[in-house]
Amino acid sequence: MSAADFHQILGVTPDASAAEIKRAYKRLAMRWHPDRNPDPQAHDQFRRVREAFERLTQPAEDEATDNAAEASPPHKPRQSRPRGPDHRQDVTVDLTEAARGTTVTVTIEGREPCDDCDGSGQRSYGRTNMCGSCHGSGRLRRNGKLETCGDCGGKGFTTDNSCPSCQGRGWQPADRQLVVTVPPALLPGEELRIAGQGGPAPDGGEPGDLYLTLRTRPHPLFRLQHHDLHVAVPVSIFRMLAGGAIEVPTLDGLREVLLPEAATSAEIRVPEAGFPARGRRKAGDLVVHLAPQHPAFLSKEQKAMLEMAEQVLQHQLASQSPALAAWNNLLDAHR
Numbered sequence: 266m267s268a269a270d271f272h273q274i275l276g277v278t279p280d281a282s283a284a285e286i287k288r289a290y291k292r293l294a295m296r297w298h299p300d301r302n303p304d305p306q307a308h309d310q311f312r313r314v315r316e317a318f319e320r321l322t323q324p325a326e327d328e329a330t331d332n333a334a335e336a337s338p339p340h341k342p343r344q345s346r347p348r349g350p351d352h353r354q355d356v357t358v359d360l361t362e363a364a365r366g367t368t369v370t371v372t373i374e375g376r377e378p379c380d381d382c383d384g385s386g387q388r389s390y391g392r393t394n395m396c397g398s399c400h401g402s403g404r405l406r407r408n409g410k411l412e413t414c415g416d417c418g419g420k421g422f423t424t425d426n427s428c429p430s431c432q433g434r435g436w437q438p439a440d441r442q443l444v445v446t447v448p449p450a451l452l453p454g455e456e457l458r459i460a461g462q463g464g465p466a467p468d469g470g471e472p473g474d475l476y477l478t479l480r481t482r483p484h485p486l487f488r489l490q491h492h493d494l495h496v497a498v499p500v501s502i503f504r505m506l507a508g509g510a511i512e513v514p515t516l517d518g519l520r521e522v523l524l525p526e527a528a529t530s531a532e533i534r535v536p537e538a539g540f541p542a543r544g545r546r547k548a549g550d551l552v553v554h555l556a557p558q559h560p561a562f563l564s565k566e567q568k569a570m571l572e573m574a575e576q577v578l579q580h581q582l583a584s585q586s587p588a589l590a591a592w593n594n595l596l597d598a599h600r
């Protein structure tokens with residue numbers, strides 16, 4: 266048998282570390298120990314697993330003692346235990362909550378080993394059969410790579426007697442509620458890291474982290490673009506012409522904005538009145554999109570006033586409206 270065969274028996278890749286080999290051995294030895302597994306092939310499989318482990322770990326020790334640098338024994342770097350996986354999910358808040366900061370209760374989908382089967386997924390060990398495809402290692406060699414055996418899902422055995430409590434999964438859903446503080450001025454798309462709330466580690470190592478990506482619900486008034494806040498504000502056509510103060514909404518309530526006289530631009534930018542600053546990021550602007558509103562009808566009085574305004578305009582057209590003055594000249598030439 267070659268080293269490659271031993272690797273395959275243990276279901277590890279040829280470049281597996283000593284720690285990985287040891288873990289695989291422990292896992293398979295537990296599974297195929299004749300005391301625990303009455304499968305007729307268990308005894309043979311257990312022996313093969315142990316032999317593979319011994320053959321893969323022995324030469325390494327021999328090399329170590331042959332090594333000339335015996336005076337200073339090779340110092341193995343401390344193998345850090347494998348961490349649990351990081352988990353990611355979204356957390357959705359209102360735009361104002363995102364600006365001011367808030368606390369939210371997050372439901373984390375969790376799993377815990379099934380009590381009824383001690384996490385094995387099986388009613389008993391009595392009816393497990395070694396997988397014929399991978400001969401119990403749970404992995405198959407394909408194109409020179411080891412892949413999880415599809416016939417047994419990587420378990421190394423098949424079972425016809427799955428645990429009724431967990432339908433053979435070996436775990437039960439155990440959702441957790443977590444109260445999370447969302448700091449002020451976090452933008453949608455930014456992440457919050459919650460240490461230690463990710464997946465559990467397989468071998469007693471540290472659990473992974475939970476990453477929450479902030480999302481915001483659509484707001485009835487505001488549209489957030491990066492950190493600028495856009496808002497459409499209807500304004501009467503008279504106010505647009507006369508200029509003056511109008512009230513506009515911000516994330517902090519209402520605010521007065523001064524319209525320039527005879528405003529022509531449909532857009533007013535209020536610096537730093539948008540999404541609040543955070544760290545080195547400056548506050549965004551409030552961009553007010555003016556939506557001029559024409560009255561549905563005019564009163565007699567309004568008509569008279571507008572007529573008067575028009576007459577005054579025609580008297581000083583050259584200065585008040587050069588475009589109209591130029592147009593009148595063109596018309597004259599065309600007469």
Ligand SMILES: [Zn+2]
Nearest residue numbers: 396399414417
């Ligand atoms: Zn298999």
Ligand SMILES: [Zn+2]
Nearest residue numbers: 379382428431
């Ligand atoms: Zn179960």
